[in-house]
Amino acid sequence: MARAVVTGAGGFIGDAVVHELRRRGDDVVPIDVRRGPGIVMADVTRPGDWEKLLVGADLVVHAAAVGTGGELAAVRAGTPSRPAVVDEGELRRVTVAGTVRVLEACERAGVGRVVHVSCVSVLGSSFPDLVDETAPVTVTGLPRADALAAAEHTAIAAAARGVPVTVLRAGDAYGPRAGRWTLWPLLLLRAGRFVLVDSGRGVLSPVHIDDLVCAVIAVAEAGEAVGEILHVTGGESVSAADFFGRYARMAGVPEPSSVPAAVLRAVDTADRVLTGHGWLSGRVSSRLHPRTHIDLGPLALAELVRTGTYSIAKSRRILGWQPGVSLDEGMARTEVLLRERGLLGVQEPARRG
Template identity: 35%
Template sequence: MTKASMPVGAGGQTPEVPRSVFITGANGFIGKALLKRYKDLGAQVRGMDLFADPANDVVAGDLTQPQAWAEHARGCDLFINTAAVVSLAAPWKLYREVSVQGVRSCLNVAIAGGAKRFVHISSIAALGWTYPDMADESCDVVIGDQYRYGVAKGASEHVVLASHAAGEIDCTVVRPGDVYGPGSRAWLIEPLKMAKAGALILPNGGKGVFTPVYVDDLLDGIMLAAGLDQGRGHIFHLSSASPTTCKAFFANHWRWAGRSGAPRTLPLHLAAALTRLIWRVNGLLKIKSEVTPDTMYMLARTGDISIAKARRLLGYEPKVSLADGLRRSEDWLRLSGQITP
């Protein structure tokens, strides 16, 4: 087994391993991976999530009720907020409570507890779905009454960067691309379920741009952004070196589901109308589903994102190819019984 080590940054510098780390959303896909990586490096790691995990020193809590878990975060050097509404189907009220009020609560806890750095995990969804090709961190964030997840992410970034600008605490914002790998609900588990049901639909012929980043590469980028002085006060895009199409990516799920060819497609306006109808019916029947118009918009993105800033300032360099990442993902899906030989 390879011994865990910190990633090496631009110019050969390596971030110091933080003495103690606190992670919100510590039971989630990214949060759990970060917790394990920092623990393997010898850091003291604690966290909170909706459900406790005593074995990993994770307490039960809610971003909107920080008094229940704030003491558990006291004394941490590094505070990483991965907790979020991981859904494209939530109501505005929930997004506002978690992505704005909840993020401010996290900042308050980190400041009161003496943290030296606050890292907020946002998303490229903050850019919307019609951003220009090779969009960098200076591009506009999305606003409006559609694409709620992206609007909420942009609002959460504002809260964090305002705190940094006010001198309250050193902050860094990370915008991952489409994070996949063993344990990914958004890009492995849920699409596979939809493929098995024959309900995986792609807009615009599947030509939408998909920006995959394997979870191990994302962890490297987060640790560089969190540990290097060059990360203070910045937003960083972290993704792979090159994109693919939604058709190419999700053809794997279609195959894993035992289907031939590729997922069905519809023009975006028809796909959005169909999923809007399904979304409303599911709401009436109280069925939870990620079949929403916003999902169709996300899968219709027309541009890639630039990781040049992260490369230049942090020395970030993705190492896991898409082919290798998909192979590892398929192995995990088979091992966990979600697909059969």
């Protein structure tokens, strides 16, 4: 029996990893700042007793994050609360400084393997189709993407000094608990506020949570993966119009309308001037009239106007991993679970202000 520690265990990805490791019979210690069944409450950005839990761990999966919309907040009276607006300083403290502290603690504890969960958004929105892991990561101007990129740099630096860490860049992860790519778009579609950008021509790279978890396990077991950056997507590219249109059909609502990207950029820019900040996710303004009618949820505009997808050839070669859940199958699984849990019937997010 292996011993594993998972940070961010209350989130969408962390929770799924915990469940799979336990299904395999591993002894799992889930850590999160939020309360939850069996979760060890700890803030991994600060020194604490949680560091002792890493001693003797065969595997640490670092999935802790903040301000990403990775899971839907608590639903009360049928109304989900909005993702919290996190300032850039807090975003970097958790994403970057937290990663530094976790990796340093792993190094001191002599952890066997570390999987650092990142995201393909570090590459921005403009890159060659089937871009691979050798592509340079540059500043995008998006706080979340740039914080994730900085965290990756700390992971690679740790690998250079001997920490057995692998960076796993997840594609557009969806599933019945996925806030960014499932629940928020679905709820906003039902409210009639979600829109396609530029007719939904942007290219998405979805990966079902089951495939993503399998890739995490494969990374943990592949010695060749140490020190590497690996893309993990479902191996299929799809237009935003096709992807979100599937949710509209699940919910029995009209296909979303389209708004030019230039209009959304202008609205968000105006909001930044008026308020001193915009939503870190790149969403359109909450202060201007269009915001009462259109909403991208926690998704960044840059994520919806990509022109290419990501190569997973390296993951296939090094891990022997292959995505096994097609988009059709993944959406079917997602719909079944959403219906079982009554989430297709959850009322739309409330509008305040």
